[in-house]
């Protein structure tokens with residue numbers, strides 16, 4: 001992972017936790033939704049081992065919220081998601097594609113329903129607000145759409161439940177995966193969900209405004225001293241093992257949810273009100289000619305995919321691309337995600353890829369590495 005310095009300006013936003021993140025020894029940032037997102041503290045490998053064993057506090061403020069509020073809010077949300085909006089209750093989060101009329105992936109957010117007429121769309125890295133606002137304008141819907149000053153703070157790792165029990169009290173133990181609740185910190189209500197961009201179990205606290213950011217951060221570190229709590233961030237190795245998709249890396253506007261393997265989250269019949277319904281209900285869209293798969297690469301070097309790694313079959317025919325890859329210390333090989341041609345998958349062909357001029361065997365896995 002080559003790194004250079006980033007110039008900070010008003011255009012590249014800091015977060016309410018950036019000072020704490022710097023004090024905690026962050027070594028690298030990336031840019032996500034025009035905002036700083038830490039990527040390395042000790043090293044990607046060290047951070048990985050720690051995440052899988054202990055508990056980390058992540059500044060994921062860059063998972064910006066698009067708030068949709070008003071009498072037509074529900075109608076607008078159903079326009080842009082292919083999942084059934086009736087699945088969205090006030091006590092649950094919903095992971096869903098946002099799609100355009102061609103069935104293309106605009107984003108893959110987590111949605112929270114705050115009230116019958118008020119939603120937070122917790123977006124991945126694309127300017128979804130502009131597009132949502134355009135839809136609302138075009139359809140003359142009675143809604144306001146804006147980015148509230150809300151900063152998700154993720155608590156991830158096997159000891160996350162114990163840490164939050166100490167800070168929020170025993171009620172947190174009742175929260176199940178993808179449930180949302182309100183928990184109190186210094187008498188202030190905080191919307192908290194059992195969710196996050198890792199498979200190590202964890203929570204996300206939606207922190208409003210700047211006022212309690214420092215205090216909450218410090219309380220978590222104070223309470224978690226003996227749990228070996230550290231500042232962390234979404235980890236490339238862990239999320240690639242887990243098969244968690246990264247918008248812009250693994251997929252973009254040119255892909256449909258079916259190509260991304262997200263068909264499993266969609267209903268047999270996409271709701272008619274979704275603007276992508278016609279395209280997404282087509283048999284050809286539902287059986288795509290390429291799909292994202294977990295891959296094993298017989299490579300034992302610390303490589304990261306920051307360019308184009310083509311996949312080839314045994315006849316040297318192009319069979320797709322690797323989209324994310326990292327050497328996994330636990331699996332002792334490079335684990336990856338890649339877009340693989342359905343023909344190749346059907347034939348069960350041997351694949352190879354070329355990394356820095358060298359050829360490596362690739363195996364397609366049936367499921368993520370867990």
Ligand code: THG
Pocket residue numbers: 063094095108109110122123124125152178195196197198204244245
């Ligand atoms: N949390 C919140 N907002 C986010 C992310 C997050 N916005 C940006 C980005 N991450 C969106 N992408 C994802 C991708 C996967 C998941 C969540 C957000 C995820 N998927 C689980 C899975 O695929 O196994 C669970 C899905 C389910 O069972 O419904 O958690 O991390 N707030």
